[in-house]
Amino acid sequence: MKKLLLCLLGLLSPLSAADTVPDDLVIIQKPIIFDEKRKALTLQYMQERYGMVQKEPTIEPRMVVVHWTVIPTFEKTFEVFNPPELPAARDGIRAGGDLNVSSQFVIDRDGTIYQLMPENTMARHTIGLNYTAIGIENIADGDSLPMTEAQLEANTKLISYLANKYPIEYVLGHSEYHRFRDTSWWKETDANYFTEKNDPDIAFMNRLRSQLSSLSLKPLP
Numbered sequence: 001m002k003k004l005l006l007c008l009l010g011l012l013s014p015l016s017a018a019d020t021v022p023d024d025l026v027i028i029q030k031p032i033i034f035d036e037k038r039k040a041l042t043l044q045y046m047q048e049r050y051g052m053v054q055k056e057p058t059i060e061p062r063m064v065v066v067h068w069t070v071i072p073t074f075e076k077t078f079e080v081f082n083p084p085e086l087p088a089a090r091d092g093i094r095a096g097g098d099l100n101v102s103s104q105f106v107i108d109r110d111g112t113i114y115q116l117m118p119e120n121t122m123a124r125h126t127i128g129l130n131y132t133a134i135g136i137e138n139i140a141d142g143d144s145l146p147m148t149e150a151q152l153e154a155n156t157k158l159i160s161y162l163a164n165k166y167p168i169e170y171v172l173g174h175s176e177y178h179r180f181r182d183t184s185w186w187k188e189t190d191a192n193y194f195t196e197k198n199d200p201d202i203a204f205m206n207r208l209r210s211q212l213s214s215l216s217l218k219p220l221p
Helices: 002-008 036-050 074-081 088-096 149-165 174-180 202-211
Strands: 027-029 063-068 105-107 113-115 133-138 170-173
Touching: 063 149, 063 174, 074 105, 105 149, 133 149, 149 202, 170 174, 170 202, 174 202
Parallel strands: 027 113, 063 133, 063 170, 105 133
Antiparallel strands: 105 113
């Protein structure tokens, strides 16, 4: 009954027969714009970056990539992710296409989980892996805004839920995505399109994976 009520209130993703949502997991729906323009840009990205030609911008989630935003609030993060097209201020990554960056989830500093996109719709958050990776952004910067205990707990609950719903094999930080470059998982067509990342810190990721030890996760390459 609690799950159904939260769903009707828009606090949980729409339920299906396959979903098993823990009673203590609340996901607030806050969808970004996903109009025909964003759909077309996503399909273009998938074709140009990964050589994937599809009618719908869907993915088969096999990994979760954890990030921090550097942006200090959820509200500002939402404003950045909401437009379909990459703004002029992000010219440094325009070589990868005009699709704006985004993620499926954002976790605020108090552990509140927001869902911006369907889990199986592609978001641009990690070079080379977007076609199979669910992105979780955290409101943090590793400096004046370190990752919080509430975010650790929220990431643990959310990823546990996702791993029960999809065949998730890896949980990695954005700073670790380079470890997939020489594997069959890496689909980026331009060998020179790559950026170094430091989010989140490895200590946090090790703590998170320790919390997820009951899952059948694989060690990173």
